[in-house]
Amino acid sequence: xxxxxxxxxxxxxxxxxxxxxxxxxxxxxxxxxxxxxxxxxxxxxxxxxxxxxxxxxxxxxxxxxxxxxxxxxxxxxxxxxxxxxxxxxxxxxxxxxxxxxxxxxxxxxxxxxxxxxxxxxxxxxxxxxxxxxxxxxxxxxxxxxxxxxxxxxxxxxxxxxxxxxxxxxxxxxxxxxxxxxxxxxxxxxxxxxxxxxxxxxxxxxxxxxxxxxxxxxxxxxxxxxxxxxxxxxxxxxxxxxxxxxxxxxxxxxxxxxxxxxxxxxxxxxxxxxxxxxxxxxxxxxxxxxxxxxxxxxxxxxxxxxxxxxxxxxxxxxxxxxxxxxxxxxxxxxxxxxxxxxxxxxxxxxxxxxxxxxxxxxxxxxxxxxxxxxxxxxxxxxxxxxxxxxxxxxxxxxxxxxxx
Amino acid sequence: xxxxxxxxxxxxxxxxxxxxxxxxxxxxxxxxxxxxxxxxxxxxxxxxxxxxxxxxxxxxxxxxxxxxxxxxxxxxxxxxxxxxxxxxxxxxxxxxxxxxxxxxxxxxxxxxxxxxxxxxxxxxxxxxxxxxxxxxxxxxxxxxxxxxxxxxxxxxxxxxxxxxxxxxxxxxxxxxxxxxxxxxxxxxxxxxxxxxxxxxxxxxxxxxxxxxxxxxxxxxxxxxxxxxxxxxxxxxxxxxxxxxxxxxxxxxxxxxxxxxxxxxxxxxxxxxxxxxxxxxxxxx
Numbered sequence: 001x002x003x004x005x006x007x008x009x010x011x012x013x014x015x016x017x018x019x020x021x022x023x024x025x026x027x028x029x030x031x032x033x034x035x036x037x038x039x040x041x042x043x044x045x046x047x048x049x050x051x052x053x054x055x056x057x058x059x060x061x062x063x064x065x066x067x068x069x070x071x072x073x074x075x076x077x078x079x080x081x082x083x084x085x086x087x088x089x090x091x092x093x094x095x096x097x098x099x100x101x102x103x104x105x106x107x108x109x110x111x112x113x114x115x116x117x118x119x120x121x122x123x124x125x126x127x128x129x130x131x132x133x134x135x136x137x138x139x140x141x142x143x144x145x146x147x148x149x150x151x152x153x154x155x156x157x158x159x160x161x162x163x164x165x166x167x168x169x170x171x172x173x174x175x176x177x178x179x180x181x182x183x184x185x186x187x188x189x190x191x192x193x194x195x196x197x198x199x200x201x202x203x204x205x206x207x208x209x210x211x212x213x214x215x216x217x218x219x220x221x222x223x224x225x226x227x228x229x230x231x232x233x234x235x236x237x238x239x240x241x242x243x244x245x246x247x248x249x250x251x252x253x254x255x256x257x258x259x260x261x262x263x264x265x266x267x268x269x270x271x272x273x274x275x276x277x278x279x280x281x282x283x284x285x286x287x288x289x290x291x292x293x294x295x296x297x298x299x300x301x302x303x304x305x306x307x308x309x310x311x312x313x314x315x316x317x318x319x320x321x322x323x324x325x326x327x328x329x330x331x332x333x334x335x336x337x338x339x340x341x342x343x344x345x346x347x348x349x350x351x352x353x354x355x356x357x358x359x360x361x362x363x364x365x366x367x368x369x370x371x372x373x374x375x376x377x378x379x380x381x382x383x384x385x386x387x388x389x390x391x392x393x394x395x396x397x398x399x400x401x402x403x
Numbered sequence: 404x405x406x407x408x409x410x411x412x413x414x415x416x417x418x419x420x421x422x423x424x425x426x427x428x429x430x431x432x433x434x435x436x437x438x439x440x441x442x443x444x445x446x447x448x449x450x451x452x453x454x455x456x457x458x459x460x461x462x463x464x465x466x467x468x469x470x471x472x473x474x475x476x477x478x479x480x481x482x483x484x485x486x487x488x489x490x491x492x493x494x495x496x497x498x499x500x501x502x503x504x505x506x507x508x509x510x511x512x513x514x515x516x517x518x519x520x521x522x523x524x525x526x527x528x529x530x531x532x533x534x535x536x537x538x539x540x541x542x543x544x545x546x547x548x549x550x551x552x553x554x555x556x557x558x559x560x561x562x563x564x565x566x567x568x569x570x571x572x573x574x575x576x577x578x579x580x581x582x583x584x585x586x587x588x589x590x591x592x593x594x595x596x597x598x599x600x601x602x603x604x605x606x607x608x609x610x611x612x613x614x615x616x617x618x619x620x621x622x623x624x625x626x627x628x629x630x631x632x633x634x635x636x637x638x639x640x641x642x643x644x645x646x647x648x649x650x651x652x653x654x655x656x657x658x659x660x661x662x663x664x665x666x667x668x669x670x671x672x673x674x675x676x677x678x679x680x681x682x683x684x685x686x687x
Contacts, residue, residue, distance in 0.1 A: 019576045023431060032427050042423035047431075050575040052438065052582035210480055217484070224488045226481065253622065260624070 008061035014054045023047050190392040191261055194399060195234040205230045237270040239305055243315030244275050244288050251360035254387055272305060278319045278331050279341035280348060298344060302351050310399045311348060311355035317378040318371020345381050356395040357382035414597050415451035424581035425452055434538055434560035439583030442628025445563040449519035459516045463505035465526045471533030474506035475543050497547050507552055510541060515556035524564045531574040539577060598633045602640055609649040610636050617659055620668055627659045634658050
């Protein structure tokens with residue numbers, strides 16, 4: 001049942017699995033949706049969607065699936081109303097009845113119409129077996145015949161069925177999509193995956209080592225000797241290099257959030273941050289003001305920082321070709337670089353076992369954006385990911401792969 | 404299975420979405436994973452569910468050091484070793500040194516209880532995976548005593564999380580999920596009234612306006628939530644603030660915004676607003 005919805009959800013990128021689909025049917029069997037479409041909407045969302053970032057996609061799929069069959073009464077037979085099979089007659093509204101319904105709808109606001117239907121149903125709850133007459137005034141006479149549940153619910157279901165589509169149609173969860181809004185918290189979550197546990201690091205030994213305690217105690221003829229060991233710790237160290245100034249100004253908020261998340265991610269064993277302008281040359285800066293006095297030579301940095309640091313480069317990689325390819329091409333006029341930027345980037349990438357480049361420009365712009373030429377070159381040197389939650393996630397995965 | 408269904412309580416207002424999610428989870432006997440911004444009442448939800456279904460509540464607050472094992476049972480090795488050393492107690496009886504954790508307790512309870520695993524995302528990444536089997540089967544084995552603890556009545560499990568993203572897929576597939584959206588002004592008014600039934604109409608309206616204004620400011624590190632508004636209304640009422648000045652002057656702003664950087668943003672915003680107002684007056 002509802003396979004169309006399943007496919008629609010998958011098409012929209014909601015990862016629905018078979019277990020969840022079965023759970024949904026279990027719910028349907030137990031009538032947890034109370035035979036209404038809005039109930040079905042809420043139940044299926046609770047069961048099938050596990051991330052509010054997918055609420056919007058769910059709404060789209062749900063609206064597409066259900067609104068597609070809204071006008072065709074016959075088509076509902078297989079899809080929507082099979083789970084209401086107690087009264088298949090519902091589906092065969094005669095032209096006359098439908099016209100009367102439509103007239104009603106013209107007279108009343110949708111809400112009023114729903115209210116009115118509901119009222120009528122409540123008032124005749126007892127006689128719903130034969131009480132087609134009363135509801136009939138609402139132009140829905142065939143509804144009352146169901147002995148399965150108060151027919152009211154079914155009519156309520158029909159009316160509310162629209163309202164579910166309307167809720168879905170409003171797309172009120174649009175803001176929650178991960179490809180839209182990025183807060184430092186989301187970055188933080190992605191960064192949490194950046195870890196490698198080991199007990200080899202320094203730190204207080206706080207965990208009781210039972211095996212060793214028993215061994216030691218036995219060695220001491222039953223005199224209790226407690227033995228402790230160090231808990232496991234994250235060994236990941238990170239070097240973060242940020243492009244600031246110039247074209248990166250547009251992305252300042254995004255960078256700020258990433259930066260905050262990086263600093264809040266207290267689980268790194270070490271986090272080093274350096275700054276550069278457009279491209280890395282022979283010196284990198286310790287502070288974002290890029291004062292040459294607080295800079296260090298790139299060679300010095302490479303000598304200092306082990307190759308097991310994960311290198312995270314952040315920049316738009318859009319610049320004049322000379323900045324990347326020509327000696328003396330550095331954007332700062334007083335800065336004379338003898339080695340072209342591209343070579344510096346290459347030596348950075350060679351030094352570190354794991355490196356990734358995060359680009360604040362959305363990936364779909366990369367081939368056409370102003371500066372696509374240099375972006376393409378940088379992309380050949382570094383694996384590049386877009387600076388979004390999903391992109392960061394992929395970058396982190398890439399950084400954790402053994403090489 | 405219980406027939407009672409959750410409708411919120413007198414002091415906990417649950418939206419229809421939330422009610423549906425809770426009832427689906429309770430009926431299907433699946434864990435309910437609740438996610439939402441801090442301060443949207445995730446933890447309170449568990450209390451409300453317990454109250455409304457008339458069940459006992461067992462809380463398992465998760466910390467960064469919590470392991471899945473802690474929730475099942477703890478085997479107090481050190482105590483047993485000491486007892487055997489000094490001849491106290493009865494070290495031969497292992498069961499004496501086994502203490503059930505919150506999950507274990509909820510299984511062992513004779514009646515159906517509500518178990519809340521609070522802030523599951525604080526723990527290690529592997530934590531939810533380690534609980535998969537136990538939550539699925541609602542039973543676990545204690546090798547030390549050879550005993551199996553199985554749920555007499557499957558407890559209602561509510562799991563709260565601030566950031567669900569990193570929870571493993573296998574875990575998510577077994578849960579019913581609900582995201583508590585930030586309340587819209589109408590719901591918010593209802594919530595504040597529950598806490599401050601006496602509050603003056605005008606003060607409340609002005610405070611709400613000021614609150615949503617502050618909340619929508621760009622670049623906040625910590626956006627204020629329901630509890631901040633509730634406190635703020637209290638502060639404004641106690642402070643005897645003239646409701647007309649609230650939106651303009653935003654008194655006791657420190658109650659709403661907790662970070663220095665956020666306060667700076669708000670002050671800048673107020674300065675800009677004041678300047679614009681002055682300019683308009685000049686023109687007018």
